Amino acid sequence: MGFPGTWMTESESVVYRVVPKCACSTIGQIMFYSDHGEFFDGDIHDAKAGLHKWALDASQAPITENVINHGSYAFTCVRNPYTRILSSFFDKICGIQRNGKRYRGNLVPLLVQKYGIDVGGPDGKDEFDQIASFRRFLLFARDTIRWRRPMDPDIHWSAMSGHVSTFIVNGGTYDKIIWTESFNDGMQDVLDAIETPHRVDLAEIPRFNESEGHGPKRAHPVGDYFDDLSMHLVREIFKRDFELFKYDFEDPSNKMPIGEIDLAEVHAKLGD
Template sequence: MPFPGTWMTESQSMIYRVVPKCACSTVGQIMYYADHGEYFDGDIHDAKSGIHKWALEDSQPLLEAAVTGRELYTFTAVRNPYSRILSSFFDKIAGIQRNGKRYRGNLVPMLTKRYGVEVEGDFDQIKSFRRFLLFVRDTIRFRKPMDPDIHWSACSGHVSTLIRNGGRYNYIFPTERFNDGMKHVLSQVETRHSIDVDTMPRFNESAGHGPKQAHPIEDYFDDLSNFIMLEIYRRDFNLFKYAKEPNRNPPVKEIDIDEVYARLTK
């Protein structure tokens, strides 16, 4: 059974399902530090040792047994759909990646040609973002002109793969309450090294990739773009209890693990 995006500490103290654009770099570094007493030197996504990942072939049997055995503490983090899609735009579309190139090579030229998305110079952020959102809608609803990218496919879709293949979460927390969420996780497991979540560095590996957001979050979403958001991320809004209006706030209610499990197993 496949468990994409699933990580586990080398000591097998905890299991984490990565959800892109939801503080995954910082979570991964916390897991690495908990085992080794130091942070991984570089982007944790590049680590090939010191942490188990489904992408590493030798880790797969251990991960499958741990996830389906349901004995290890298993968690993930989600994010407000409005701030997450904006982060995807500024990082993956408007930004230059660590390799000095645009994300996915010809993606941005295609967006410019087919959707009128401009990201060069002093471009109109609001206009280009709204056109990007039309593209996102097309990838999610119609899988055209490509399948949805992991950075803007719904959080619930990422979360569901672990459940559908036999796992179960002990805890899901919103990144808007990151410190409280990670403190709760660490309080539930035994680690080789303690870590102070309040004072540790943050590992935002996309920071500096693109231009800074120039406007309040609500300015990017008119009636049409908000309608699109509610259409393509409806399950995220409902499952993870986010308000259905442009904001970067935490959920308005607590995330119900039993509800998440029941609805994502259907």
């Protein structure tokens, strides 16, 4: 199976396992800058050179050798499951993507038809009941993850623990898991642990939120989107994420972690 979703600097200073909707655009640009002294011109997900990616055939051998031998510092980044799934809804379901089209072609019409979801009209700019639509989307996300119907789960709303685990199961070891909510602190720990061709000053790094502006603005506080039923659905989908990455299931409005991540626990529980 190899190491899907794994990126590595060309200098092999650091290895990163991408988790969608968890600051991956910013992390990728920091990695690119640390090697080349400049940012990639465009969305880092489109870069075909300047950064090793598992999706590029020529990168698979160097990534495999490095990861199996733990040749470089390896890390990943996670996010509160409540805010992550909410962000996925506004970006991927309500938003127009950077190619000018809806995400995954017929996905949104399917959701409108089968789940009664409203996405704010053809361009996503009309007023709509965000809370009701989001809760219906949660039913759909649960159906894809639990029963793989009406489609396989999408990487943007499948559990973070699933993404994180493939790296471990196939022979990788994490040195650090950082939280999106305290990004600068975590990313500084990573940078302090590695040697890079170009020095990175986090205070100078812009945030590369490539999904910004794709969809409508969130109209309510995070906690308002989650009633008892939707919290139950979120727990069903993301129970391991809350437990392993130490987020607060009981309070959707608290995005901050409530404990320290235990790397030994993560490797033990996700390495089966």
